[in-house]
Amino acid sequence: MTEDFEAVLERRLRPGATTPLAVGFSGGGDSLALLRLALAWAVARGRPVLALTVDHGLNPASAGWTADALAKARALGADARALRWTGDKPSTGVPAAARAARHALLAAAAREAGARVLLLGHTADDRLEAARMRAEGSTTSDPRSWGPSPAWPEGRGVFVLRPLLDARRQALRDWLSEQGETWLEDPANDDLRFARARARAALAREDAVVASEARVSAPTVAFEGEHALRLPRAASAVQVAAACLCAAGTTTPPRGERLERLVSRLRSGETFTATLAGARIVADEAGALFVREAGEGGRSGLSPLVLAAGETGVWDGRYEVTASDAPTTIRPLGGLASRLPADESQALKAFAASVRPVLPAAVDALGGVSSPILAGDGTIRARVLIRERFEAATGLIDQEPAT
Ligand SMILES: Nc1ncnc2c1ncn2[C@@H]1O[C@H](COP(=O)(O)OP(=O)(O)OP(=O)(O)O)[C@@H](O)[C@H]1O
Numbered sequence: 001m002t003e004d005f006e007a008v009l010e011r012r013l014r015p016g017a018t019t020p021l022a023v024g025f026s027g028g029g030d031s032l033a034l035l036r037l038a039l040a041w042a043v044a045r046g047r048p049v050l051a052l053t054v055d056h057g058l059n060p061a062s063a064g065w066t067a068d069a070l071a072k073a074r075a076l077g078a079d080a081r082a083l084r085w086t087g088d089k090p091s092t093g094v095p096a097a098a099r100a101a102r103h104a105l106l107a108a109a110a111r112e113a114g115a116r117v118l119l120l121g122h123t124a125d126d127r128l129e130a131a132r133m134r135a136e137g138s139t140t141s142d143p144r145s146w147g148p149s150p151a152w153p154e155g156r157g158v159f160v161l162r163p164l165l166d167a168r169r170q171a172l173r174d175w176l177s178e179q180g181e182t183w184l185e186d187p188a189n190d191d192l193r194f195a196r197a198r199a200r201a202a203l204a205r206e207d208a209v210v211a212s213e214a215r216v217s218a219p220t221v222a223f224e225g226e227h228a229l230r231l232p233r234a235a236s237a238v239q240v241a242a243a244c245l246c247a248a249g250t251t252t253p254p255r256g257e258r259l260e261r262l263v264s265r266l267r268s269g270e271t272f273t274a275t276l277a278g279a280r281i282v283a284d285e286a287g288a289l290f291v292r293e294a295g296e297g298g299r300s301g302l303s304p305l306v307l308a309a310g311e312t313g314v315w316d317g318r319y320e321v322t323a324s325d326a327p328t329t330i331r332p333l334g335g336l337a338s339r340l341p342a343d344e345s346q347a348l349k350a351f352a353a354s355v356r357p358v359l360p361a362a363v364d365a366l367g368g369v370s371s372p373i374l375a376g377d378g379t380i381r382a383r384v385l386i387r388e389r390f391e392a393a394t395g396l397i398d399q400e401p402a403t
Helices: 002-012 029-041 062-076 094-112 125-134 170-176 193-202 235-247 256-268 294-298 342-348 385-395
Strands: 022-023 048-054 078-084 117-119 145-148 159-161 223-224 228-231 272-276 279-284 287-292 305-306 311-314 319-320 327-330 359-365 381-385
Touching: 002 029, 022 094, 029 048, 029 062, 029 170, 048 062, 048 094, 062 078, 062 342, 078 094, 094 117, 117 305, 117 311, 125 193, 145 385, 193 279, 228 235, 228 385, 235 256, 235 279, 235 287, 235 385, 256 272, 305 311, 305 319
Parallel strands: 022 048, 022 117, 048 078, 117 159
Antiparallel strands: 145 159, 223 228, 228 287, 272 279, 279 287, 305 327, 311 319, 319 381, 327 359
16 A cells, blocks of 8 residues: 555655645545555655645534544644635535535645645545446546646646545555554535435445546647647547636536537537637637637626735636736726737737737726736736646646646
């Protein structure tokens, strides 16, 4: 077990890195095994481990569980931090909402601590359960051993590593028991109102075989001046979905019939312009160009981002912007371009017409307009997230990046 675990960490983590390794630690058996293994590996390499525990506030006992988890993590030698889900709880779909909130909290805390990788304790049993739930009609996806955090924009720059994906839950528990460990059993795991608990109960009665993880090949991709993506027309559905997601800066990739239709139109060689999930796709002989759909503004996205002096925020899921020493509002450049200073108007000419209206513009308290992408003085800084996100989503970044 230890050798398999170490092999995964050696493969994915950057040699010599000294930044903290974040671990999602619920206090349950899987993540206790994960934390112990991660500590043994990291301490030998001089890397600090930060255990993060999310209190979902869904059970009256959860504050006590969280306090116990923090105490346990610290006793084992990790730094530890509690995070609390304070948002409104929906009346239905609680597990999915809790999961989304958990991913956002874990990723934001990992990033804040300077960690680029967050370890999670999913096991082979989680993959079996996901397969069983899909067989019963759910859209549950397979946990993957490596990939970007699904939380956006909170998880930008953070990768999730699941080093226990080939280990069986019972083997981990036996290993913990041999070391005299005890752990918390979350009662929600046995609550048969949840599809996950039903799948778990059904699998406990069977000898299941774990299939190996599917591999996704990296695409040939070109970046159009960082603000748009170009894919070959033969790109796979996974790549097309990722291109829509990253060019549009949204949180949910397209899937199902609409995605299939776009992929088959691309394969057909037809020249067309289409929109999907917030992206505009222009297909010609040269390939397919993916840009943020400017007309989306009325429905969602492209909404203004108000920043206080010096504050950093993400506008439209595509640009990380840091205000100068004055407050500013970030809006789409479309409709404001005529108010740009002359040098910026000149610089704008170098951009494709489809990209111009969806670039960020900064509007100051007096109504002055400037674009952090075009301005030479760099007082308001902007980082384009499109490329980095696409590379992470399609497996082009397969190891812990440098900070
Ligand atoms: N409350 C929590 N605090 C911190 N980490 C957690 C918490 N709950 C789960 N995790 C992390 O996520 C891993 C998987 O747990 P679990 O299977 O409950 O999560 P999940 O996200 O619901 O799974 P899935 O991705 O299959 O929906 C755990 O091993 C642990 O690393």
